[in-house]
Structures are given as C-alpha cells and as structure tokens.
Amino acid sequence: TFVVTDNCVKCKYTDCVEVCPVDCFYEGPNFLVIHPDECIDCALCEPECPAGAIFSEDEVPSGQEEYIELNAELAEVWPNITEKKEALADAEEWDGVEGKLKYLER
Ligand code: SF4
Numbered sequence: 420t421f422v423v424t425d426n427c428v429k430c431k432y433t434d435c436v437e438v439c440p441v442d443c444f445y446e447g448p449n450f451l452v453i454h455p456d457e458c459i460d461c462a463l464c465e466p467e468c469p470a471g472a473i474f475s476e477d478e479v480p481s482g483q484e485e486y487i488e489l490n491a492e493l494a495e496v497w498p499n500i501t502e503k504k505e506a507l508a509d510a511e512e513w514d515g516v517e518g519k520l521k522y523l524e525r
C-alpha cells in the first residue's frame with residue numbers, strides 16, 4: 420500500500436486524488452490519507468504530489484512510520500475524496516516544514 424506522510428499536513432494539494440483508479444483517498448481538515456485495504460499499489464499518485472508526501476509503505480522515511488497506522492485509522496472515519504480542490508491557503512509556506520504531525524487536525 421501507499422501512505423500519505425508528514426509533508427501533506429497543512430498543504431493538502433489534492434492532486435493525488437485525481438489519478439487514483441480506485442478512489443481510495445480520504446479527507447480530513449488539513450491532511451489526506453490512503454485506505455490501505457483499498458490501495459492497489461499502482462503508484463500513480465506518488466509523482467503527482469507536489470509536496471512529495473506519498474510513499475510506498477516500505478519506503479516511508481524513517482521517523483514517519485507512525486503515518487502508516489494513521490492512514491489506516493483515519494481512512495475508516497474520514498469521508499472519501501475523488502476530485503481535486505484548492506490547496507490550503509498557506510500550503511506553500513508549510514511545504515517542506517518538518518514535524519507537522521502536531522498540527523494534524525482530526
Ligand atoms: Fe490510489 Fe494507486 Fe495511489 Fe494506491 S498507489 S492510493 S491505488 S493512486
């Protein structure tokens with residue numbers, strides 16, 4: 420499965436959702452997640468993210484392993500998203516800031 424990680428938080432560009440053939444992205448206030456049981460590992464979303472926030476489960480950057488479980492957990496409670504929308508207002512300022520987990524809203 421693929422996993423959305425730290426750099427999506429407070430950016431949420433949503434380019435990723437448009438290419439997913441199985442529509443397995445779920446949306447929270449300032450972050451998206453991938454449902455691990457629905458993702459078919461096509462890898463199409465990975466290069467689409469302007470923030471470089473999507474990784475294969477095996478390649479999640481060290482220190483960000485927590486996001487694997489978070490994607491699974493939040494995909495069960497957040498609504499599905501299939502169409503791109505405006506990125507968050509200050510996405511560019513937050514793009515590249517490290518350690519954004521503390522800002523993740525549920
Ligand atoms: Fe969707 Fe493919 Fe990305 Fe999985 S790897 S979330 S199936 S686009």
Ligand code: F3S
Pocket residue numbers: 423426427428430431432433434435436450451467468469470471472473
């Ligand atoms: Fe997030 Fe990148 Fe998608 S910032 S919403 S994973 S395009």
